[in-house]
Amino acid sequence: MNFNTCLLHGKNATRYPDGATLVPVSLSNAFRYETIEELERVFSHKKAGYAYSRIGNPTVAAFEQRINELEGGIGAVATASGMAAVSHTLLNLLTPGDEIIASGCLYGGTIGLLGDLEKLGIHTHFVPRLDAVTIRAAVTDRTRCVFSEVIANPALQVLDIRQAAQAAHAAGIPLIVDSTTATPFLCRPLSLGADIVIHSTSKYISGSGNAISGVVVDGGTFPWDSRHFPALQDFTYAGKFAFLMRLRADIQENLGGCLSPMNAFLGTLGLETLGIRMERICENALKLAAALERAGVEVNYPALDESPGKQLCEKQFRGLGAGILTFRAGSAEAARKVINRLNYACIASNIGDVRTLVLLPSTTIFSKNTNRQKEDAGVYEDTVRVSVGIEDAEDLIQDFLTALESAQI
Numbered sequence: 001m002n003f004n005t006c007l008l009h010g011k012n013a014t015r016y017p018d019g020a021t022l023v024p025v026s027l028s029n030a031f032r033y034e035t036i037e038e039l040e041r042v043f044s045h046k047k048a049g050y051a052y053s054r055i056g057n058p059t060v061a062a063f064e065q066r067i068n069e070l071e072g073g074i075g076a077v078a079t080a081s082g083m084a085a086v087s088h089t090l091l092n093l094l095t096p097g098d099e100i101i102a103s104g105c106l107y108g109g110t111i112g113l114l115g116d117l118e119k120l121g122i123h124t125h126f127v128p129r130l131d132a133v134t135i136r137a138a139v140t141d142r143t144r145c146v147f148s149e150v151i152a153n154p155a156l157q158v159l160d161i162r163q164a165a166q167a168a169h170a171a172g173i174p175l176i177v178d179s180t181t182a183t184p185f186l187c188r189p190l191s192l193g194a195d196i197v198i199h200s201t202s203k204y205i206s207g208s209g210n211a212i213s214g215v216v217v218d219g220g221t222f223p224w225d226s227r228h229f230p231a232l233q234d235f236t237y238a239g240k241f242a243f244l245m246r247l248r249a250d251i252q253e254n255l256g257g258c259l260s261p262m263n264a265f266l267g268t269l270g271l272e273t274l275g276i277r278m279e280r281i282c283e284n285a286l287k288l289a290a291a292l293e294r295a296g297v298e299v300n301y302p303a304l305d306e307s308p309g310k311q312l313c314e315k316q317f318r319g320l321g322a323g324i325l326t327f328r329a330g331s332a333e334a335a336r337k338v339i340n341r342l343n344y345a346c347i348a349s350n351i352g353d354v355r356t357l358v359l360l361p362s363t364t365i366f367s368k369n370t371n372r373q374k375e376d377a378g379v380y381e382d383t384v385r386v387s388v389g390i391e392d393a394e395d396l397i398q399d400f401l402t403a404l405e406s407a408q409i
């Protein structure tokens with residue numbers, strides 16, 4: 001089955017009660033049983049079923065199964081947001097004294113979270129460019145994972161997943177990737193060697209900017225052992241499911257960042273059109289990036305011929321780029337002028353919507369980060385981020401060129 005067919009006819013996408021074509025929305029906090037013994041069996045995992053929606057819910061489970069199928073994992077846990085997916089994953093694995101090796105090009109919220117983890121005694125070693133050499137150089141006997149985005153938001157640096165996975169595995173640690181901007185349409189990181197895949201499904205998967213949500217998928221490839229991961233020691237009975245078991249039955253249950261069934265429904269609905277949206281969005285982004293480049297603007301877009309990411313786009317994303325591009329306007333003032341003169345692009349702090357969105361990252365989503373963190377993440381005071389939508393490319397190009405001209409850049 002090819003990608004778009006799988007979105008509609010995949011093995012978890014077909015049979016719902018009463019012949020409903022869409023997954024029913026189960027807005028129930030609790031699930032009742034005929035006898036207390038039955039509920040006890042559900043609680044002790046001896047009987048399949050749902051007890052309380054913070055721990056499990058049929059609509060949320062359907063969403064998890066769909067994402068898991070697309071990524072090719074052994075299971076998935078959906079979360080209240082992308083940040084909950086990242087924080088639950090790291091808290092699931094790490095204990096005080098542990099170290100993380102992370103790309104310096106990360107989403108601002110994730111950089112903030114890694115700062116919070118310092119206060120819990122978990123140290124992150126940031127490297128400007130994550131590859132086999134920098135991973136090997138940064139590994140210590142306390143390193144417990146390598147963390148990177150597949151296509152960094154907003155730096156647009158592309159990770160060589162296979163190379164990073166090999167280097168992490170040689171050091172006996174897992175590679176965890178945030179694949180929000182790539183989506184399963186551009187690539188399936190587990191098939192290239194990553195061990196855990198995270199998505200903010202608030203973005204391209206929901207697709208219309210209507211549901212904050214996230215998900216974590218385990219590829220089933222990493223041998224979780226309690227010597228390296230004492231955090232998992234009570235769950236090693238679950239074998240290769242140890243990571244997922246603790247994530248659902250301990251971290252998610254006790255920290256409480258569960259996904260709302262309504263948002264799971266919206267994510268499942270969004271998934272059905274992920275392929276056609278991403279195809280159009282990536283096509284538009286390349287056209288807009290090329291047009292801006294022709295107009296003499298300094299553009300960052302990984303699928304452009306001269307981009308350092310071009311070869312990896314060919315290798316990992318079938319030559320496609322991403323739905324985001326950034327450009328430098330020359331000064332913060334010029335960047336503001338261009339942004340304010342755009343007609344079609346909405347000034348909003350989100351990505352992955354069907355409509356084009358634009359902002360100045362330095363003073364918005366990165367306003368809490370240091371100058372050093374901003375530069376590592378490719379954010380300068382004049383950097384404009386564009387999350388390209390599905391409008392007609394000619395209209396978008398015209399809009400940007402007119403705004404640039406009237407701002408005299």
Ligand SMILES: *Cc1c(COP(=O)(O)O)cnc(C)c1O
Pocket residue numbers: 081082083084107109110149153178180181200201202203212213214351
């Ligand atoms: C948006 C985003 C997040 C955080 O997701 P939320 O759903 O907003 O919590 C994490 N990583 C990346 C790459 C993102 O773009």
